Amino acid sequence: MRLLLLWILNAVALLAVTYLLPTIQVSGFGTALVAALVLGFINTLVRPVLAILTLPITVLTLGIFYLVLNGFLFWLASALLPGFQVHGFVSAMVGAILYGVIAWALSALIPNKKG
Template sequence: MRLLLLWILNAVALLAVAWLLPGIVLAGFGSALLAALGLGFINTLVRPVLTLLTLPITLLTLGIFYLVLNGLLFWLAGALLPGFHVQGFGAALLGALLYGVIAWLLSALIPNSKG
């Protein structure tokens, strides 16, 4: 149940990002759900491989390249998923940062069932 709620909250976070940034376009809540699911898959499957491959440059830039990697993956999701469009790398970088902050804040509202 928690996973389903997190998925919906991530979709809401994407809608908020699309509302706040003019360079990010979502066709509606259904597209936001699909984009949240797609971002979850990209972050689960692609991010670890790219993080490992770009570890030397990430270390040289003291971790700043990891932000670039987040933006690139957000941009990739916008290119692959229907109803979700990211207009340029700048919008992708800002969108990824804003999406991460909003999704983190929303997920903090859910009580943890451990205990």
Template sequence: MRLLLRWLVNGLMLLLVAYLFPSISLTGPFSALFTALLLGLVNALIRPVLLVLTLPITVLTLGLFTLVINGLLFWFVSALVPGFHVAGFWSAFWGALVYSILSWAASALIVERDR
């Protein structure tokens, strides 16, 4: 139940990010839910591999390269989902940053209420 609730919250936060950034667009709530699901899968499966492969540059940049990886994965998911469009890398970078902050805050509120 908690996983389903987080998925719905992430979909809503994705709609909010699309509302805040004109260079990020979603065609509707179902594409937001599908995008949130795919973002979760990509972050669970591909992101750890990329983090290990780019460990030297991540250490060299004191962890800031992780933000670039997040932006690239956000942009990658926009290429896979037909109803989700990101205009370019910088839009993906800032969109991924705001999306992660909003979804983290909303998930923290849900978990606190659930306990």
């Protein structure tokens, strides 16, 4: 149940990003749900591999390159989905940062049951 709620909140976060940045567009809530799912899969499967491969550059830039990596993965998700558009790489980087912050804030609202 928690996973389903997080998925919906991530879709809402993506819709919030589209209202804040006019260069990022999502055609509807259904597309936002699919985009949130694709972003989750990309972040789970692709990001760790790319993070390891780009570790030397990330260390040299004191972690700033990780923002570029986040923007690239956000842009990759938009390239895979027809109803999700990101116009420009800078928009992808800013959108990825906003998406992460909004999704984190929304997920903090969910009570965490442990034990």
